[in-house]
Amino acid sequence: MWHWGGQDRLVPALIWMVAAFAGVGAAASHQSGEEPRVMVPLPNLVLIVADDLGWGDLGTQGARWIRTPNLDALATRGVRFTQAYSAAPVCSPSRAALLTGRYPIRTGITRVLKPHSLTGIGSQELTLAELLRQAGYATAIVGKWHLGDRHPYLPLQHGFDEFFGMPYSNDMKPLLFMEGNRVRKGDIPADPLLTRRYTERAVDFIRQHADRPFFLFLSHSMPHYPIDATASWKGSSRDGVYGDVVQELDWSVGEVVRALEETGLEGRTAVFFTSDNGSWRRRSNSGLRGKKGSTWEGGMRVPLLACFPGLFPAGRVMTDPVMGFDLFPTLLALAQREPPGDRPIDGIDLLPWLRQGSSEAPGVRERALFYYRDETVQAVRVGAWKLHVARHGWWDRSRPIAPELYDLESDPGESRDLAAEYPQRVRALEKRIEAWEASATQRQF
Numbered sequence: 001m002w003h004w005g006g007q008d009r010l011v012p013a014l015i016w017m018v019a020a021f022a023g024v025g026a027a028a029s030h031q032s033g034e035e036p037r038v039m040v041p042l043p044n045l046v047l048i049v050a051d052d053l054g055w056g057d058l059g060t061q062g063a064r065w066i067r068t069p070n071l072d073a074l075a076t077r078g079v080r081f082t083q084a085y086s087a088a089p090v091c092s093p094s095r096a097a098l099l100t101g102r103y104p105i106r107t108g109i110t111r112v113l114k115p116h117s118l119t120g121i122g123s124q125e126l127t128l129a130e131l132l133r134q135a136g137y138a139t140a141i142v143g144k145w146h147l148g149d150r151h152p153y154l155p156l157q158h159g160f161d162e163f164f165g166m167p168y169s170n171d172m173k174p175l176l177f178m179e180g181n182r183v184r185k186g187d188i189p190a191d192p193l194l195t196r197r198y199t200e201r202a203v204d205f206i207r208q209h210a211d212r213p214f215f216l217f218l219s220h221s222m223p224h225y226p227i228d229a230t231a232s233w234k235g236s237s238r239d240g241v242y243g244d245v246v247q248e249l250d251w252s253v254g255e256v257v258r259a260l261e262e263t264g265l266e267g268r269t270a271v272f273f274t275s276d277n278g279s280w281r282r283r284s285n286s287g288l289r290g291k292k293g294s295t296w297e298g299g300m301r302v303p304l305l306a307c308f309p310g311l312f313p314a315g316r317v318m319t320d321p322v323m324g325f326d327l328f329p330t331l332l333a334l335a336q337r338e339p340p341g342d343r344p345i346d347g348i349d350l351l352p353w354l355r356q357g358s359s360e361a362p363g364v365r366e367r368a369l370f371y372y373r374d375e376t377v378q379a380v381r382v383g384a385w386k387l388h389v390a391r392h393g394w395w396d397r398s399r400p401i402a403p404e405l406y407d408l409e410s411d412p413g414e415s416r417d418l419a420a421e422y423p424q425r426v427r428a429l430e431k432r433i434e435a436w437e438a439s440a441t442q443r444q445f
Helices: 013-020 069-077 091-100 128-134 191-208 240-262 324-334 351-356 423-440
Strands: 044-050 079-085 138-144 162-166 214-219 269-275 301-307 316-318 368-373 376-382 385-392 398-407
Touching (some): 044 324, 069 240, 069 301, 128 138, 128 214, 138 191, 162 191, 191 214, 324 351, 376 423
Parallel strands (some): 044 214, 044 269, 079 316, 138 162
Antiparallel strands (some): 269 301, 368 376, 376 385, 385 398
């Protein structure tokens, strides 16, 4: 049976689950006249995000030339989402949504931030790290940040106790490597070493914080271009350097899980794995149309795995569409915290369905999901139906197009435009976009 706390404290994770989700919390205190509540430990939270990993790059999702045994094991022991989306098809806005639970249009981060950008994540935003730190968590980000490289926008000013990594993508200049708020002089790992260095630091953080709840955000730079792997992984795949890089990422996941096992923490740690957007390689998107930067499925549908032994049923597949910002309220729920009530939160807490192992989540399936590029809604999805109303054009702007309608259940590759056959459905979805755009920009807080 899964356990936590090492051999000297063999407490089944199932007992922790029953206690924690029967309304018992580490921060709970009893009211006058009530029975005292039992205090239980908060679960550790590990969020691993790859950069530009394609939906089809995992073995469990059909990859033929790349081996991902550790990620496949994570899916076997947990829940795999088949229709998970990033909140944007590029890095900065999707990461802002992940950490705030809000569409990028609400945070103001709608485009990729460049080195020395004058803007970044605002001080008024409440990040997942800030809220978890308030709940008593140790918090760390290891890897890529990309939400602003000036001092007010760096991780330590937004809830993280530790930062070890890069302030933006590894293709941007000047190439910087930071620890906390300081640039590490003369210690800039080359691309082949990034995954290994991030992994070593993440494992160290787990071992150093085994005695208290922690939130680890392991934010890999790979397989964002330029790509490279360490010598021990070069030539390991049948898909060239890209495959080698993905297989080293899979090794990294295995090292994190092994550290949790060796510290006795696996049974009370939730591990989530995803990507910040689709791949820049079309074939990594497994037949989905488009790639990174587009609001076609290939640009925004991403892997998503969730594993918590004893709490999430093993080997389940969730087929309803979810978006990256759903992880914000979900991880907060695991920490027995409510999302902030002073602002719109677009994410939905997925914990009830993760615990039940249901493949369908009422209320999740029927909501509208909006596909943004920059400040513009380019498409909307409700249930199986997706309507495109704009494309990304020249000079980094969106341009209107004649509406295109696709049934993603029967046509995930978006190859058959059904707009002419279902004009009423087209109009209904257009109205959803109109109503959303009229309200979203007016409701930042």
